[in-house]
Amino acid sequence: MRVFKFGGASVKDAEGIKNVYDVLQKVGYEDVLLIVSAMGKTTNALELVIKNYFDKSPELSSAVQEVKKYHNQIVMDLFEDEKNAVFAAVNSQFSDLEYFLANNKSPNYNFVYDQIVSFGELISTTILSHFMTFMGIQTQWLDVRNFIKTDANYRDAEVDWELTQKNISKNIKSKILNITQGFLGSDENNFTTTLGREGSDYTAAIFAYCLNAESVTIWKDVPGVMNADPRYFENASLLNQISYREAIELAFYGASVIHPKTLQPLQKKEIPLYVKSFINPLLKGTSVSKGVDLEPHLSCFIVKKNQLLISLSSIDFSFIMEENISEIFALFHRFKLKVNLIQNSAISFSVCVEDKFNNFNELNAILSKKFKVDFEENVTLYTIRHFNDTAAHTVEENKVVLLKQVSRETMQVVTKEI
Template identity: 40%
Template sequence: MQVLKFGGTSVANAENINKVAAIVKKAVSKNKTVVVVSALGGVTDMLLQAANNAARGSEDYKQAITEIEKRHFDAVKSLIPVAHQSQLLSLVKTSINEIEDICNGIFLLSEITPRTKDRLASYGEWLSSQIIAEKLRFDQVDVQWKDARQLITTNSNYTQAQVNFEATQANIVDYFNSLQQSLCIVPGFIASNADGITTTIGRGGSDYTAAIIAAALNAEILEIWTDVSGMMTADPRLAANAKVIEKISYGEAMELSHFGAKVIYPPTLQPVMTRNIPVWIKNTFAPEDAGTLVLNNERSAAQSDGNIIRGISSINSLALLSLEGSGMIGIPGFSKRLFEALSNEQINVILITQSSSEHSICVAIDAGKADAAKQAIDEAFANELALQKVEPLKVETDLSIVALVGEQMRSHPGVSGKMFSALGRNGINVRAIAQGSSEKNISAVISTIDVRKAINVLHEDFFETTFKQVHLFIAGVGNVGSKLLQQIEKQLVSLQQHLKIKINVIGISNSRTMVLNEKGIALDNWEGELKQGEKASLPLFVEHVINKNLRNSVFVDITANPDVAAIYDRLLQKSISVVACNKIAASSDYANYKRLKDLAREFNCKFLFETNVGAGLPVIGTLNDLVYSGDEVLKLEAVLSGTLNFVFNNYDGSRPFSDVVRQAQEEGYTEPDPRLDLSGTDVMRKILILAREAGHEMQMEDIGNNGFLPQECMEGDVEAFYACMHRHEAHFKQLLDKADAQNCKLKFVATFNEGKASVGLQHIAPENDLYHLYGKDNVVLFYTLRYPSQPLVVKGAGAGADVTASGVFADIVRAASI
């Protein structure tokens, strides 16, 4: 004997019922079968809504009844040959007339009772089962229809009737022992009390009906046919990479069902669990899919796929109630009175947590019951409130529960640590925690706005061993930004293969337009997408980054814009890592620099700015390694401007100094405003950043600058700057001649020594380490306790779009690896 149950979506219309008929005929050919069916999809809701409208005095209920009639008529006319429709259509019409009479009565009385609700709701399953049975008869299947009200006996707790299992068992066994047919169709959800009055066994009760029958008959298997291919590791609407669970234990399935996985109705498993009857969840619309097999714990564990966690689920629309007070400590009875007050209001407690100090108790309930709960608890503790032994009840809303479920967690330490670490890295605050002694479930209360992110973060950590998804937002796509996007596109496959990282560029903005796409921007057509984007707005771009609340988000600033640098703190406080090519933030007021570093630590993200000094050279990384390993920087000597090194390496007096500077700008070595380079301001920022990273509290004004530009050249715009340099060519030629006379080269050098920093043009002799520095190269000499006389040297190209982009790319990978 086998029992098959088909849900509302499986029997929603004639097309779907034909699919069900095909599955049933195949099943009957192998074994004697009981089929339990739900109402046509949505009909039960329509019936109850019609009742509610009638009770409110609204005649809209008539329209709902008309729609219900049409849906059933359409099904009959599509499934049954015309010559044989009349009897079934007459049965449907009689039922519709009864529904209308009941609703008319409700309308006249302006009230509806639970008993009337059950009577009205029962028509959905009653009609669908009659239609399906008749369809199978015309398909030459030996079928018998049986009213579940004659099989399942309950008490009179209407809408949530409790089953009398002893009487029900006897009814089912007696009936099926005498049944001659190979197939029996039974309506789900409905039952009757001892007086034969219609009752229902709760929403989702068709699953329960099937389980009750399967248990009574000790069936070989219970198949639950629905619109998905089994239970999944997470809600596929929230986690795109959710997978079907091949096998799962009864306990795990019940936990997942309780915590929002609506594939199966939670009480379903109770009757079959006691009989060790496997439950197979299958997809009506993809019957060849393997589905999920629910087994007892031992059989499930023996055939485990190796995953400690079986699934991740959630419950939304929760409120957290917190009862606190010093008067609770050591006084018995507070918990009893709290739960008693909730019980009296028929309020179900979903999660409980209590501090070991007994100073507070937190419970999570349905948010819709929060006001009633507060009133009941305040009344129960009125005396303690008056005496200030307890504080007024705190009610927090807009909360959800995210739960990890798995039988094997009890034997694997570190699961909860991994869970909370993953949530913390992504800025998801946990408001309350609960874990039973069975260690089958770890639940965390979080903000509802974080549910999607939390589900994806946890699913990625526990199930997606293939790669980690990183969401990238890029501000600034000029020379460096465009090279970065090219490099990312080229390395996408390699990153997934070797580092298990998948980079998804979600947002791109320049000064004119921006494009935002949560599914990802095509890197082979990002320029086209950006041209078609909306008008650029930094506030809107940042709001998008924050409001999308995507896991593993990284914001990349490849601008020189102070407004962009000013929003880093907002991003870091949302656990969004910041990669900055822009030097403004790291060289701003020391208090701001330190605050940004502290925010990154506090909110478990990264603030990285390797390219602030030396483009793609590992200057800051090397300095950090020295300091973190306990070394101390005694002195720094460096040529930190690729622009100035290029200029002085190429200026030989044969052409104007201004022409060489313009060449540097055209080749992409200078800042957008080359005066920042030639004035020494950019180098001052760089040595300031290095001094700070070495552990020194310094400000920009603490750095000396021995400049070489005539002051008047700093006035006006960029073109005026070039014109002024051209007029002062004799000045620049004189600087070159003095250096040549001493057999020296001109280098713009930054130094840090004994807590003091300065920058300026120097004559560098051939024996100096800075002499042999060509093209646009940079060099940094680290004199430390470990390298006191022979410095640690970092040397290489310190300017250029390609190398700078590679440095930004490296920081993105570092940020993604936390």
């Protein structure tokens, strides 16, 4: 089987749904399993529903209606006949959502989040499945929660691989188009769970692993994986081939390639992953597979904006030793600052971090009792894999370099605009 994953941007409206049909006509749909995300910005809209629910806001009903209106418009654009079964199927999903909102007794935010946000994927796949049937393609709609079993760690659930393997290997029909949801699973009590960051890509990898699939294709609105973000670099080039190892390295440094947890199951069975364009589906795209690290062999640029550079030194000029570093990292963990670069000397210790939750002021008050703290806000961290002098010049030109670290394959530079 081949496993295809279509993200929210590819199914954001009726034209997107029709385009998925066109893609399948061009690349084939027999022995294919489609993993599909929520439509467009539906997850964000459902997060607003959750916020209103917990705030006991009078806006709750209108937030639900917005989600309903958005999906109903797509259904009406796709199906002229209001007697089509899709209308009842989508209404049934929304009835389930409203029933949960009216009857839930759990105060656990993460639990409630997973139960509500899951409707995005359930509704998108319901609409897509009915449209494929309407267009004459035999499909099987699958509720992914009957297949991927997890623990009860809501919003970041761990997969029970043994049970999941058993469910998938005995219940997926070949020879037809299978359609299911990304991002979701269920725990031992059959409550919905979600798989955390990049959950839909991970879903594709789970099914591919359990089915010994021929390949996984992630369909995007770009021609494949580029060596740099075109928003920041002119002349970004397409990478034809990336090895599993190199893709994991790039993801580690923050490239939006493929999340390592998606790659690991595929690497174990050497299942190739393709990143292709749903706009030009016959282009080759990028292959992530066993083989050469990069083809063509280019410098790869990763940019992280809005970083915070913190330098700590001993108040009494004593050495910063392991016990100090251990204590500092415990505080970073406690205040949820993500560390992206570390550099230390005998009497100082510097880190480039991401303060996503705006906790630095509180952390600084604690650190300042033991260390002299210097910091620079709104810096940019550039990571260059396979760097050369030209690549280094590109990121350093017209900037103040605050910190630089070089290893054999990778250069990291923290800069500030002049």
